Amino acid sequence: MSIKNGLLAILSLGDCHGYQLKHELISRTGSVLDVNIGQIYSTLSRLERDGFVRQLPTASSKDGQQLFAITEAGRAEAQAWLLEPMVDERDVRNDLATKLALAVTLPSVDVARIVKTQRARDIQKLQGLTVDKRGVEPQNPAQVAAVLMNDRAIFNLEAELRWLDHIETILGETKARGLDTALDLQAYAAKRGRPTKSNDKKTGESND
Amino acid sequence: MTKSTLILASGLTRTFGSGDNVVKALHDVSLKVSAGELVAIMGTSGSGKSTLLAALGGLDAIDGGFVEIDGQMLANLKGYEAAALRRQSLGFVFQDLNLVASLTVRENIALPLELDGMAPRDVAALVTSALEEMSLSEIAHRYPDQVSGGQRQKAAVARSFIGNRKILLADEPTGALDSRSSEEVIRLIRSKIDQGLAGVLVTHDAKIAAWADRILIMRDGEIVEEIDSQSSNGAS
Ligand SMILES: Nc1ncnc2c1ncn2[C@@H]1O[C@H](COP(=O)(O)OP(=O)(O)OP(=O)(O)O)[C@@H](O)[C@H]1O
Numbered sequence: 001m002s003i004k005n006g007l008l009a010i011l012s013l014g015d016c017h018g019y020q021l022k023h024e025l026i027s028r029t030g031s032v033l034d035v036n037i038g039q040i041y042s043t044l045s046r047l048e049r050d051g052f053v054r055q056l057p058t059a060s061s062k063d064g065q066q067l068f069a070i071t072e073a074g075r076a077e078a079q080a081w082l083l084e085p086m087v088d089e090r091d092v093r094n095d096l097a098t099k100l101a102l103a104v105t106l107p108s109v110d111v112a113r114i115v116k117t118q119r120a121r122d123i124q125k126l127q128g129l130t131v132d133k134r135g136v137e138p139q140n141p142a143q144v145a146a147v148l149m150n151d152r153a154i155f156n157l158e159a160e161l162r163w164l165d166h167i168e169t170i171l172g173e174t175k176a177r178g179l180d181t182a183l184d185l186q187a188y189a190a191k192r193g194r195p196t197k198s199n200d201k202k203t204g205e206s207n208d
Numbered sequence: 209m210t211k212s213t214l215i216l217a218s219g220l221t222r223t224f225g226s227g228d229n230v231v232k233a234l235h236d237v238s239l240k241v242s243a244g245e246l247v248a249i250m251g252t253s254g255s256g257k258s259t260l261l262a263a264l265g266g267l268d269a270i271d272g273g274f275v276e277i278d279g280q281m282l283a284n285l286k287g288y289e290a291a292a293l294r295r296q297s298l299g300f301v302f303q304d305l306n307l308v309a310s311l312t313v314r315e316n317i318a319l320p321l322e323l324d325g326m327a328p329r330d331v332a333a334l335v336t337s338a339l340e341e342m343s344l345s346e347i348a349h350r351y352p353d354q355v356s357g358g359q360r361q362k363a364a365v366a367r368s369f370i371g372n373r374k375i376l377l378a379d380e381p382t383g384a385l386d387s388r389s390s391e392e393v394i395r396l397i398r399s400k401i402d403q404g405l406a407g408v409l410v411t412h413d414a415k416i417a418a419w420a421d422r423i424l425i426m427r428d429g430e431i432v433e434e435i436d437s438q439s440s441n442g443a444s
Pocket residue numbers: 224225231232233251252253254255256257258259260303
């Protein structure tokens with residue numbers, strides 16, 4: 001999952017400052033994203049340049065931290081990313097897992113629909129790869145490399161489809177038990193919004 | 209080849225139990241399958257897949273809707289007519305495959321033809337080639353409990369094709385097979401379909417379902433999704 005899309009998805013919940021975004025992003029994706037504050041701010045400035053976020057007047061923040069707000073275009077961008085099936089074969093499972101992990105923490109996102117859209121896309125992809133097999137003789141040495149590559153893609157897609165069925169069931173059960181997976185934004189005190197002690201500098205994060 | 213409709217089902221409803229225990233195993237399910245077309249049905253356990261196959265084959269009563277097989281309304285057939293239609297036109301592979309325990313693999317495969325009164329010499333020729341297609345020749349003389357689960361399954365698939373069937377209804381035909389044998393079986397099913405059979409195939413394996421022209425996903429007795437293999441560019 002790109003930092004860009006993660007930030008937009010979180011900002012669609014409400015205005016955040018940089019450290020808050022870092023904290024939210026990490027806690028919502030099972031800590032698999034190792035992102036530093038420098039990356040957060042550079043991503044935010046690209047998002048601002050592209051019209052997806054805007055800075056709020058500094059006065060609107062209690063502790064003097066720069067707050068960022070999502071624009072309508074940013075909201076649309078985040079929504080499109082969440083709902084689009086992923087097509088990057090190289091890292092599709094990890095990326096999809098991270099996206100879904102984040103999506104279940106967002107109150108107004110229809111995760112079942114994301115799963116369904118991804119499943120339909122995966123099945124069609126699988127059908128395409130299977131059509132490619134029809135004319136192929138698996139034992140023909142000239143075709144063995146093609147068969148291997150094709151079969152690997154087929155097995156990967158099948159695994160992803162089983163995994164999608166599995167999490168759909170789990171999420172359905174969670175919902176049936178009345179459990180809510182959505183997370184509200186947490187009040188998060190910036191580590192260095194108002195530096196108190198000089199040992200705060202030991203966090204090792206790059207400067208903003 | 210003209211794409212005649214071989215299976216037409218409309219508004220199928222099947223309810224089990226009553227009161228608090230009522231299960232809507234099928235709820236308003238409609239389906240059309242033409243010659244040369246393979247339809248796969250997927251869905252969670254208990255979603256109604258086997259119930260649907262049984263209804264299509266006239267093996268189980270339905271509470272609503274109708275089924276037409278090769279232009280004949282199942283509900284209008286007399287008992288012996290329905291039995292003849294099933295024997296001659298329909299091939300079944302059941303989830304809990306039922307080979308006859310007291311007959312060898314070869315005799316099991318020959319059974320539908322013999323029941324239909326085919327001359328023994330013709331039966332022998334057809335069965336021999338069916339055994340070869342499924343790589344079962346070597347175990348043809350054994351009884352079902354003397355072969356592996358996968359071999360039993362292949363024998364059941366071979367039996368479902370035997371003779372001049374027009375329709376194949378298969379419930380998890382590759383369920384007990386490893387991926388290599390599964391592929392062998394689904395390739396054979398696909399080639400029969402390409403020769404003009406119509407097929408409905410229930411499977412939990414997306415790799416197998418992907419050989420079908422259409423995939424229907426069932427949930428709670430309903431078809432909730434349909435995915436066509438050609439629909440990636442625009443068809444609804
Ligand atoms: N004879 C019966 N009496 C009562 N309920 C039944 C009967 N047959 C099926 N059912 C119920 O109808 C529903 C659908 O069953 P069905 O066998 O069609 O499911 P399935 O999709 O084939 O599942 P699986 O993938 O496990 O084979 C289930 O809830 C099942 O318990």
